[in-house]
Amino acid sequence: MAFIEKSPWIFHFDGSSCNGCDIEVLACLTPMYDVERFGVINTGNPKHSDIFLITGSINNQNKPVVEAIYNQMGDPKVVIAIGTCATSGHFFAECYNILGGVDTTIPVDVYIPGCAVRPEAIIDSVVQAMAILGEKRKKRKTNGGALPAEAGIKT
Amino acid sequence: MQNRTVIPFGPQHPVLPEPIHFDLVLEDETVVEAIPSIGFIHRGLELLCRKKPYQDMVYIAERICGICSFIHGLGYSQGVEKIMEIPIPERALYLRVFWSELSRIHSHLLWLGLTADAAGFESLFNHCWRVREYILDVIEETAGGRVIFGVCKVGGVRRDVDNDTLKRILARLEEIEADYNTIADVFKKDYTMRHRFSGVGVLSKEDAYKLGAVGPTARGSDVAQDLRKLGYAVYDELDFEPVTESDGDCYARCLVRIREVNESFQLIRQAVEKIPGGAVDLKVKGFPEGEFFSRLEQPRGEVVYYVKGNGTKFLDRFRVRTPTFANIPALVQMLGGCDLADVPVIILSIDPCISCMER
Ligand code: SF4
Numbered sequence: 357m358a359f360i361e362k363s364p365w366i367f368h369f370d371g372s373s374c375n376g377c378d379i380e381v382l383a384c385l386t387p388m389y390d391v392e393r394f395g396v397i398n399t400g401n402p403k404h405s406d407i408f409l410i411t412g413s414i415n416n417q418n419k420p421v422v423e424a425i426y427n428q429m430g431d432p433k434v435v436i437a438i439g440t441c442a443t444s445g446h447f448f449a450e451c452y453n454i455l456g457g458v459d460t461t462i463p464v465d466v467y468i469p470g471c472a473v474r475p476e477a478i479i480d481s482v483v484q485a486m487a488i489l490g491e492k493r494k495k496r497k498t499n500g501g502a503l504p505a506e507a508g509i510k511t
Numbered sequence: 512m513q514n515r516t517v518i519p520f521g522p523q524h525p526v527l528p529e530p531i532h533f534d535l536v537l538e539d540e541t542v543v544e545a546i547p548s549i550g551f552i553h554r555g556l557e558l559l560c561r562k563k564p565y566q567d568m569v570y571i572a573e574r575i576c577g578i579c580s581f582i583h584g585l586g587y588s589q590g591v592e593k594i595m596e597i598p599i600p601e602r603a604l605y606l607r608v609f610w611s612e613l614s615r616i617h618s619h620l621l622w623l624g625l626t627a628d629a630a631g632f633e634s635l636f637n638h639c640w641r642v643r644e645y646i647l648d649v650i651e652e653t654a655g656g657r658v659i660f661g662v663c664k665v666g667g668v669r670r671d672v673d674n675d676t677l678k679r680i681l682a683r684l685e686e687i688e689a690d691y692n693t694i695a696d697v698f699k700k701d702y703t704m705r706h707r708f709s710g711v712g713v714l715s716k717e718d719a720y721k722l723g724a725v726g727p728t729a730r731g732s733d734v735a736q737d738l739r740k741l742g743y744a745v746y747d748e749l750d751f752e753p754v755t756e757s758d759g760d761c762y763a764r765c766l767v768r769i770r771e772v773n774e775s776f777q778l779i780r781q782a783v784e785k786i787p788g789g790a791v792d793l794k795v796k797g798f799p800e801g802e803f804f805s806r807l808e809q810p811r812g813e814v815v816y817y818v819k820g821n822g823t824k825f826l827d828r829f830r831v832r833t834p835t836f837a838n839i840p841a842l843v844q845m846l847g848g849c850d851l852a853d854v855p856v857i858i859l860s861i862d863p864c865i866s867c868m869e870r
Contacts, residue, residue, distance in 0.1 A: 370552070370866075371552070372554050372866070373866060374574045374576055374577040375529070375576055375658075375866045376576075376577020376578075376659050377577065378577070379577060379578065379621060383644070386636075386640040386644075387637055388640070388644050412866075413554070415551075415554065417553065418551045418552065421530070446574075447559070447563075448554045448556065451554045451555040451559060452558060453554055453555040471659060472577060472656070472657065472658045472659050474657070
């Protein structure tokens with residue numbers, strides 16, 4: 357995998373998931389599935405991270421939190437929406453407090469549907485995200501170091 | 512008077528897998544008061560009962576929480592079945608116990624892992640999750656899903672597990688339990704774990720009772736309350752006793768869960784030995800009319816389901832009171848007077864499940 361130039365760090369946030377997808381993300385980090393073999397590591401600090409894993413859909417209460425996390429992350433960054441809740445809102449989209457999938461609030465690069473998502477799918481999405489990250493980084497280099505237009509979102 | 516500082520804790524914090532927020536009022540390093548605020552993952556799922564037919568609501572109830580998903584589905588189904596007076600086939604009831612206990616084991620192992628992690632014992636965390644994977648394999652083999660089972664339905668269960676498979680699984684569980692016991696020994700004997708959790712976040716028996724604590728949080732303070740003793744499904748035909756500890760600290764709550772895992776293994780064994788033959792589900796006709804309170808024991812404690820039907824295919828009202836919510840007053844009590852560094856451990860010790868709590 358030539359696109360891994362450095363080890364991307366992962367940041368995980370639970371939007372309004374049912375925990376199902378969350379614990380599968382955690383399971384991925386244990387030696388059984390071991391996403392860390394691709395060089396990624398889970399971190400609790402958005403400022404250190406390159407890949408944003410988000411589970412669950414967006415509601416009025418967590419929208420500012422998700423936006424704040426996204427804006428704190430350094431560029432280039434990649435967002436992965438994990439689970440049907442995060443990709444489209446699932447049947448919760450009909451709930452009065454749900455605005456919809458993650459892409460209603462921040463730009464999403466990789467979508468993985470599934471309820472609950474299987475760890476294998478999460479691993480695949482992280483590998484895809486790393487390729488996208490590599491590309492974004494390359495683009496930034498040819499830009500002369502300028503930030504891509506998508507940096508930061510309107511609030 | 513010392514200076515007072517207010518420190519915001521959460522909603523996103525490295526030790527919290529889920530979003531919850533506390534304002535911690537500190538005097539030096541000591542917490543004098545903790546003010547919780549919740550609602551970050553409120554979805555408004557209960558109102559969906561007016562939009563989805565009552566049979567489909569089982570799957571929605573399961574998605575209240577991905578950790579005790581099966582028991583959520585069971586609570587809802589039981590409520591509707593009681594209203595409609597459906598006689599559930601015996602075999603289905605035994606299978607419900609089988610899956611309930613599997614989900615209890617997986618939930619407790621998950622919690623034990625997180626607890627080890629909170630104490631900085633990374634390898635123990637990974638061992639707990641390794642054993643949990645074996646349980647998930649059994650769940651996947653019998654139910655089809657890893658965390659969302661999707662097998663419970665109004666009128667029984669959707670899948671049968673034949674007796675040969677059950678026997679084979681029993682033999683496998685035997686090995687898994689032996690493996691688990693070596694891990695449990697670390698929790699019971701290791702100096703680090705004992706030292707980190709003993710005397711932290713003490714909840715007295717009176718407080719536990721008065722504040723309405725439930726589940727392992729109450730049982731760690733010597734309140735012998737276990738809803739399985741009500742005998743729903745077929746728990747009345749199985750032999751078990753509520754596990755209690757008397758110290759009321761984080762370590763006691765940890766020990767309660769450790770012993771409960773063994774008890775669950777033993778309940779599965781009993782259920783498989785006694786399971787009768789026959790059908791596993793019943794064709795359900797008609798619509799629920801009336802109301803029922805269904806109470807069950809989840810890995811985290813008592814969950815209450817209120818279901819009200821009006822004789823149409825949509826329910827009138829569906830309400831859930833989850834164990835984490837019942838444990839919040841007890842948690843606030845434990846946090847008062849503790850050290851700032853103990854806050855994450857104490858919050859973890861009630862096994863908070865925020866997505867259940869806020870639905
Ligand atoms: S996609 Fe399914 S398992 Fe994942 S958070 Fe949503 S409801 Fe839960």
